[in-house]
Amino acid sequence: MSDTTQLRFGIDFGGTGIKGAAVDLTAGDFASERVKVDTPEESTPEAVLDIFRTMLADHPDITGPVGVTVPGIVRHGVVGLAPNIHPAWQGLDADEFLTRGLDRDVHVVNDADAAGLAEAAVGAAKGRSGVVLVTTLGTGIGTALLHDGVLVPNVELGHLEIDGRVAEKWASTKVRKSEGLTYEAWAKRLTVYYRTVERLFSPDLFVVGGGVSASHHKFLHLIDIDTEIVPATLQNRAGIVGAALLAEN
Structure with missing residues (x-):
């Protein structure tokens, strides 16, 4: 069983689906089954936040910061152009919004950049x-x-x-x-x-x-x-x- 101090939860938020899993930082791969739910038709920040809360509540042993991908430009935690999700995300300080809403540190990144980071680190x-x-x-x-x-x-x-x-x-x-x-x-x-x-x-x-x-x-x-x-x-x-x-x- 993985050392929970080496586990972090990652969420891949896309225009059609939201996927999440615990990740073993040492192994650089999943430490739990991947959970996937459909992205709400009205993918407002509040609606998506509720889904994130449920995912994390189902993994109570995974503490610490959470990483979230967004299908759009992200500058210092603020979402820019993101045409495949609700327009309310554009201009939102998603780091601050999700950190407050989930009561833990959240760091948001462009989805392709996250994939690049993973392939460079462990792929x-x-x-x-x-x-x-x-x-x-x-x-x-x-x-x-x-x-x-x-x-x-x-x-x-x-x-x-x-x-x-x-x-x-x-x-x-x-x-x-x-x-x-x-x-x-x-x-x-x-x-x-x-x-x-x-x-x-x-x-x-x-x-x-x-x-x-x-x-x-x-x-x-x-x-x-x-x-x-x-x-x-x-x-x-x-x-x-x-x-x-x-x-x-």
């Missing part, structure tokens, strides 16, 4: 120096930029415009499914995307995360770029793990 980018770009392919394209393991926050490279198209509206997992693209056709789009980012940042490594990384063998080898590209180790667990690590550190 596919652990021990890697230089410039690493962690990308999460899902509803959109989330990105986290790290230099020698240090995060540069709020790098929204899924919003790059390439040939007149916003990248994530042309090359995300959601688009692959909605357009019925084969993995080969999708990989051609991803090649265009990653080559563009490659030219702009000259990274040493790309890490590809999101739920689709579990199927990396179907498409990753088809992406034709010069930079090393590898699947994420933590897959869709990375947001929760990264949030918990951030809460501690």
Whole structure:
């Protein structure tokens, strides 16, 4: 059984679902079953806070700070542009609001940045120096930029415009499914995307995360770029793990 002093609770708050789990900071992975509930249609801060309270009440042994991801820009705990959740979040000091509402320290981070932190600390980018770009392919394209393991926050490279198209509206997992693209056709789009980012940042490594990384063998080898590209180790667990690590550190 894990030492509870080494456990922290991480919450991944998304536009469609809210997921939470206890994380073993030493192992860098889940120490409890993941809990998932649907994000309320009216995802106001108060409604989401109630869900967080329930999650934490179900894990009374997990004390200490809590990490929370948000699908939007986060600057010093204040939420910026976040189009997939209730507009009341925009401009809210979420660190202060959630800390007061949960009666414990809460630290909020962009969801892709949390995934990047996790992969750098305990995942596919652990021990890697230089410039690493962690990308999460899902509803959109989330990105986290790290230099020698240090995060540069709020790098929204899924919003790059390439040939007149916003990248994530042309090359995300959601688009692959909605357009019925084969993995080969999708990989051609991803090649265009990653080559563009490659030219702009000259990274040493790309890490590809999101739920689709579990199927990396179907498409990753088809992406034709010069930079090393590898699947994420933590897959869709990375947001929760990264949030918990951030809460501690």
